[in-house]
Amino acid sequence: MGCSSCSTGKDGQPKGCKNNGTCGTDGCNKLTVFDWLSNMSLPGGVEPFNCVEIRFKNGRKDFFKNSEKLTLSIGDVVAVEASPGHDVGIVTLTGELVRVQMKKKKVAIDSPEVLKIYRKATQRDIDIWQEARNKEDKMKVRAREIAIRLNLHMKISDIEFQGDGSKATFYYTAEERVDFRQLIKEFAVEFSTRIEMRQIGFRQEAARLGGIGSCGRELCCSTWLTDFRSVNTSAARYQQLSLNPQKLAGQCGKLKCCLNYELDTYLDALKDFPKTEIKLFTKKGTAVCQKTDIFQGFLWYAYEGDWMNWHKLTPEQANKIIKANTARESVNSLEEYEVLIEKEDTSKSDFNNVVGQDSLTRFDSPKSTNKKRRKNKRRKQNPSKNE
Structure with missing residues (x-):
């Protein structure tokens, strides 16, 4: 589902939430699901599955019962049961695929963990939800300052408000056990709301916050990967x-x-491939594996004492020598099994000129012509010196 921050602004310029690596308003490319059963109708007399998958901030997802039999589709904002009050989330999956996901995650339909959906979110619900979400960044900075002042070895990575603004969940990472009883007291006084502390691992932290990996794409854990x-x-x-x-x-x-x-x-x-630690015994000497190329399917061996000269073998040839050694049959040398390496002709180039016949520097003005022009100008300005 796209969010409003990705739309165009004045003069057709893109807005963008300026949040590198993930969607700042929690609506784009975050554990999205493709409903490949959406164009298929149910058989006659079969009622649609009454459970729905709903996503909250970042990658948190839960299953809820549609006991009111509301007409829901992917992208709808709904108010769901929470403890206490209600929460607001976005529908990410409906229909029979929810049954598959619940079976995959081993969640029973009649489980007490599966709460119910109250209603489609009204404009008032959405306004309260957005107002609470806007407080999270400032609260995160203040919460970290309080944790540092109390000398607690923990990192508060994210804050998530409940949809009705009655509770705030603080997600933190720590390598050791943290006594945050005093911290909760100060948070309750500072923020005037119900506080819940939840410890997460470092992988879960990266999944919640998102980012750009070394491959240049968004992190797998924050976009589609769910099992670590x-x-x-x-x-x-x-x-x-x-x-x-x-x-x-x-x-x-x-x-x-x-x-x-x-x-x-x-x-x-x-x-x-044979194991690299297995040595090959020949009459010429003992050979040790030096390199393995899985893609081309070759191994390189060298005699002990003659490490500079490598011999190229295929896995079948190496296994044949190992089989002969096991049967205590004599093997003369690796040269009998060696694969001949064809010398490449370096004079012929295999690349193609993708630009065509034109040079990459065809738009650059030649430097030599500029120098000649400057010299001619100087000669015309000072004819006496030239004489």
Whole structure:
């Protein structure tokens, strides 16, 4: 659902919320869902599923019962049951896909966690909700100042007001257990509202706040990724990535979730490769694996003592030598199995001129002509010196 801040302003200029990495008004590209069953009608006599998925600030989503049988569609603003009072959220999914999501997240339909929808939000509900949301940034700054003054080792990352403005939830991260009893007292006096403290992990913090990753796109955890699987350094080793924490860590300080995306493909490709720690025994000497290229399907071995000369083998050839060593059969040398490397002709270029026949500097004025013009002007101005 698009929000009003993305529309055009005066003279057709784009407004924009100026919030780099995520939508500042909480309406664009935040865990959006494509309802691929929307163009299909239900069979005769089947009632539509009475539960709806609703999103609140950032990526917080919950399931609610549509007990009043309201006609809801994706993007509607509704008032839902909360404790205490009511909350305001945006409908993100309706119909049979909600049943699938509830089954996936193991949420029972008759669970007490599934609250009910009161009504479609009125203009008064939306005004109170927006007024409470506008207080959050100033409250966050003041809350951090109070936490620093009390010398608490915690970081208040986000504040979320309830739709009716009766309660504020403070999300914080901390490496150790924090005694925030005095902090809650000062918050209640300072902000004059009901306070709830909720600790989240560093990955959840990055998902709530959003941002731009090193790939140039919005963070996966804040746009579409909902399940956080553990990421190990072995995933980087299987993909032959350098173990540089500055490159492998995301904005949350943990290993990037995208290291798991292609891991299964690498593991399938490595099934045919022998283990790199296995040595090859030949009459010429013992060979040790130096390099593995998963994409081309080659391995490079070098004899012990002759580390400069590498021999290129395929996984099938390396496994054949390992099988011969296991059967205690003699292998003369790696040269018998080595793959011949065709020398590339560097004189021929494989690239194409995408610009065409024109040069990239065709619009630049040649410097030599300017120098000649200047010299001619000087000669005309001072003819006596030239003589």
